[in-house]
Amino acid sequence: MSEKETLIKELREIIKPYVQNQEAFKKLSEETHFITDLEINSANLVDIVLDTEDKYDIEIDNESMDKMSDVKSAMGVIQDKIAAKG
Amino acid sequence: MEKRVVITGLGVVAPNGVGLSAFEEAIKAGQSGIQFYPHLKELGFSCCIGGMPEISEELKRQYFSELQLKDFKSSGILYGCMAGIDAWKDAGLEINEQADYDSGTVFGAGTSGVEKFREAIYKLDDKKVRRLGSTVVAQTMASGVSAYLGGMIGLGNQVTTNSSACTTGTEAIIMGYDRIKAGKAKRMLVGSCSDDGAYVWGGFDAMRVLTYKHNDSPEKGSRPMSASASGFVPGSGAGALVLESLESALARKATIYAEVLGGEVNSGGQRNGGTMTAPNSEAVQECIKRAMENAGVKGSEIDTINGHLTATIKDATEIENWQAVLGLKGKSFPYINSLKSMVGHGLSAAGSIESVASILQLKGGYIFPNINCEDLNEDIAALIPKDKIPLRLMSQDIKVLAKASFGFGDVNGCVIFKKYEE
Numbered sequence: 001m002s003e004k005e006t007l008i009k010e011l012r013e014i015i016k017p018y019v020q021n022q023e024a025f026k027k028l029s030e031e032t033h034f035i036t037d038l039e040i041n042s043a044n045l046v047d048i049v050l051d052t053e054d055k056y057d058i059e060i061d062n063e064s065m066d067k068m069s070d071v072k073s074a075m076g077v078i079q080d081k082i083a084a085k086g
Numbered sequence: 087m088e089k090r091v092v093i094t095g096l097g098v099v100a101p102n103g104v105g106l107s108a109f110e111e112a113i114k115a116g117q118s119g120i121q122f123y124p125h126l127k128e129l130g131f132s133c134c135i136g137g138m139p140e141i142s143e144e145l146k147r148q149y150f151s152e153l154q155l156k157d158f159k160s161s162g163i164l165y166g167c168m169a170g171i172d173a174w175k176d177a178g179l180e181i182n183e184q185a186d187y188d189s190g191t192v193f194g195a196g197t198s199g200v201e202k203f204r205e206a207i208y209k210l211d212d213k214k215v216r217r218l219g220s221t222v223v224a225q226t227m228a229s230g231v232s233a234y235l236g237g238m239i240g241l242g243n244q245v246t247t248n249s250s251a252c253t254t255g256t257e258a259i260i261m262g263y264d265r266i267k268a269g270k271a272k273r274m275l276v277g278s279c280s281d282d283g284a285y286v287w288g289g290f291d292a293m294r295v296l297t298y299k300h301n302d303s304p305e306k307g308s309r310p311m312s313a314s315a316s317g318f319v320p321g322s323g324a325g326a327l328v329l330e331s332l333e334s335a336l337a338r339k340a341t342i343y344a345e346v347l348g349g350e351v352n353s354g355g356q357r358n359g360g361t362m363t364a365p366n367s368e369a370v371q372e373c374i375k376r377a378m379e380n381a382g383v384k385g386s387e388i389d390t391i392n393g394h395l396t397a398t399i400k401d402a403t404e405i406e407n408w409q410a411v412l413g414l415k416g417k418s419f420p421y422i423n424s425l426k427s428m429v430g431h432g433l434s435a436a437g438s439i440e441s442v443a444s445i446l447q448l449k450g451g452y453i454f455p456n457i458n459c460e461d462l463n464e465d466i467a468a469l470i471p472k473d474k475i476p477l478r479l480m481s482q483d484i485k486v487l488a489k490a491s492f493g494f495g496d497v498n499g500c501v502i503f504k505k506y507e508e
Binding site: 017018043044046047050 | 152153156157217219220221
């Protein structure tokens, strides 16, 4: 499995508890939007960020969090933060 | 024209019974829900007994989604939502697809999510505010329970939480009744809940108003009207009622439990003997008197009283107040009982749980027993005949029942229920 595939798989697990649209979740891709596709309550985006921080032992600042609106952007933020950690 | 208001649904989560049928069975059997809690002893409490409803993880999931239960730590909201949803369904009402602008809720609470708040405070003090997560506000805001219920059911009329200490539950009923009577809503889900455990009960333990004599005999601990009453036993849970305009209930052929004839809330203003913690007797009498006037009933028409009666020295004063305002001496005094003998003092949940018990009595034609009162308090015995305080389940056709609650802040509430007659 490529690094990217692994990351998507892990992200799936993180967002799973907050998903309201299971049909869209089944078809999850990099283009999937958290709110418009998965119908995640916007308040829960905060919880997804905290769960992500715990999973990768990173800290996601407010500016980065604002960017995390879909799978692709979330993966970007995670990769950047892991890289910055060294 | 003013609307008549009836009760079409009930729900209850109590220390001696979760769900309406388990609860009714327990109150008829005189079954105590009071237990010894080791963690209270470990924390150094004087009173280590109390009443908490027992709810399995499985049962929780019949009411809440996994997502709602994630990081969920509000016992009051849990009990309130369970009782509220039960009452709604018991009334034969559906979960609304769209907001129902004719249905609302007044659902009271004393505190909200104390456990959740404690967790948040620890994180905050540890400089981790950004790690609190998204549910601290919803679980700790005073109106948490009504907000959860409003969303679960799809209520579109007034959705609010009232709070008046131990009067809360009775006050919620009167507030919902007033709203329907005025024609502002067709249905109001009313009730109240209380958080439980050390962080809610500690303040009362510190005031020395809880009994410390029954840590080895929890079921004997809550002793309203008894000569050996030595303070109250803390309880918790929730009670809920669906109030509905008679028109609406008849139109949908709903089962009618009873009618709310009227009620009153007032305060003694912490004057004339009233304080933050003690009631002004004149105000108590005024409250009951106005409730009766509002309901259009005379003292002699009241068949039974469900008292506040917490098991402190104030029990005799309460009986004296009832006697003064009803104008009934000796044999003519109605039967009187206190649910607190079985479930303890449910604090903000007390008025609603006790009202559910009262309405079950009206519907079922019985008076549930007062337990732990074999040794009647002398001052009470001097006021009314002993047999007015049933120690065993009594089969009794009752038409009119008066329910009162009194709370810290010198606040009072009294509601009059009547068996429904066409």
